[in-house]
Amino acid sequence: MAPPRARTPGDARPRRTHPVRRGFLAALVAAAVGLPVAGAARPAEVPAPIPPPTRPLTGGTTAELAARLDARYAVQRAALQAAERTAEAYGAHHRAAALHAMAQPGRRFLAFDGRDGGRSAEVVGDLASADRIAVLVPGVDTGLDHYARFRAGALALQDALHRDTGGGRTAVVAWLGYRPPATGSTASLTPGRAAQAAPALSTAVAELHRIRPGARITLLCHSYGSVVCARAAQGSPAAAIVLYGSPGTGYDTAADLRTRATVWAGRAAGDGVALVPHVRVPLPSLTRAGSELGFGTDPVAPAFGARRFPAGDGGHSAYLAPGSVSLRSLARIVDGREPADA
Template identity: 75%
Template sequence: MAPLPRGDRRAPSLDRADRATRAGRPGRVRRTVLAALVTAAVAVPVAGAARPAEVPAPAPAATAPLTATEPTALAAQLDARYAAGRTALRAAERTADAYGAHRRAASLHAMAAPGRQVLSFDGRDGGRGVEVVGDLARADRIAVLVPGADTGLDTGYARLRSGAVALHDTLRDEFGARAAVVTWLGYRPPATGSAASLTPGRADQAAPRLRAFVRELRNVRPDARITLLGHSYGSVVCALAADGLPADAVVLYGSPGTTFDRAADLRARAVVWAGRAAGDWTADVPHVGLTLLPGTELGFGADPMDPAFGARRFAAGDGGHSDYLTPGSVPLRSLALITDGREPARA
């Protein structure tokens, strides 16, 4: 398994392996966990290669950043961006269809349907997309959903968008909020069980893009409440992006860890929340972070649900790893309450 390089970010003052040693964790236990993690990485052959990441797509046209703060002017800018997104989707659909990637073409066709609001799209390297549910120009509650492993244009994205619709509708119907929910597939999530899923490498690459996107949202909606919600590997992305981020809350749910020992180490201005459903398999993930080579790590460190981590813990029900945004569920209501600035039931 080739190690992935770490990106540039501020880290806690002590190396994680040094901290583990100073805390008295036996080296034999660390080596055993390392062996188990590496075995898991190689025991799922071609997990990453099975994803259709190499489907060709044309480069999208450059788009202007959002700058207007007045709702009518912002709505006009958003409409132009949605039109550009639809154009990029249709071009990528034609290319995928000609290539023989008919499943990809069908996914892109659905995303380009009338009424869908795709803020940005790039079909290359597996595909990146940012989609809005609701009226972003007038929203005073904005949720940004950051997905985890196995979420791509062909698999997982439909579930992600359905969850965004469920969260938006809960905010609107139960709390009367003017809400917008954004699905941020701004990076290439790893495949579950792949080597990439066991390291923070892709999260390091994604974090600056997520940080820039949230800052753009804050610039155009300065008075809105912005909540960042990271699921599974997406929680690692959110944690790495949190340093100084102009958000009001960062929510880590179904998280394998964040690479940090404590919530305070995220250096977030936002309140940090954590939740895990009773049936979520991430409770059984070894919560260690091992330095293999300088600048290369394996694992994600402390469990955000550990009281010592210091996050506020919310009730997440009895479901499984993929059930947090199920309509009518306990975790969906908790996430909606946090997004609306209210207190959820505590875990």
């Protein structure tokens, strides 16, 4: 039998790469080429008026805090209505409709600013009496135009908390305090947006701690939101930081977050983010979007050092789906209990 012919470099078979992994690697290459000139153009934004100033909230009796919160909610509702009128006049009818829904009586916003894509923080539940507060930090493709999807997750979590805690005093804050990047965009591959967002998240959590100093605060950080939470972790009064559907945090280990909070991580079996390469590629110092591409160590890997929680078999956007394993786990962590089978 003749010996097998030795392959030359020209006829070597290429290694197969999963399509999602190929796409991410291609995006890394494209971003590395495009980043030096990125930032020269910004997408058109729907205009909105400058929001009115708000007074910092402080604690007090439940009745005193409830009155101050009601006053804050009224100011933010007026800001939403003003932004709706501006969007309608501009011809942004979809945005105007979303803002109209957000401004309905009974909705409670701690903060709203319609400029630069929009910022908001909505309360689901009674914050004045809450002894468990969950802060939802969203990831890619979250914004005012599709805000209902984000709020649906907050409502599902509050409902799960209410049922699982026997009607305990809980509140969920849907924090859209930054402009999340779009899926596949250059910004979604770098920590730049997270670095800009982290101070605002830290300020929001500090205010919640100030008005309810005895409450247990949990940060629930989805997708790119986990990069934001990691940047805001140091010194946070949060009792727990939960990373789910995360592409990484930009840190090698949970200890590198320098937080006293318990760091949890989970990923559903059907979440395609598992195929994202966990790399960090340095970028030229002239880029504006961030100093590197990728977010490093997988948060669910043992090397990262986070506590794992059961996340079921849903997809990337299904962690807060009613009745899901992941939602039950998140509700138990917010309540300060061990998730089942953790």
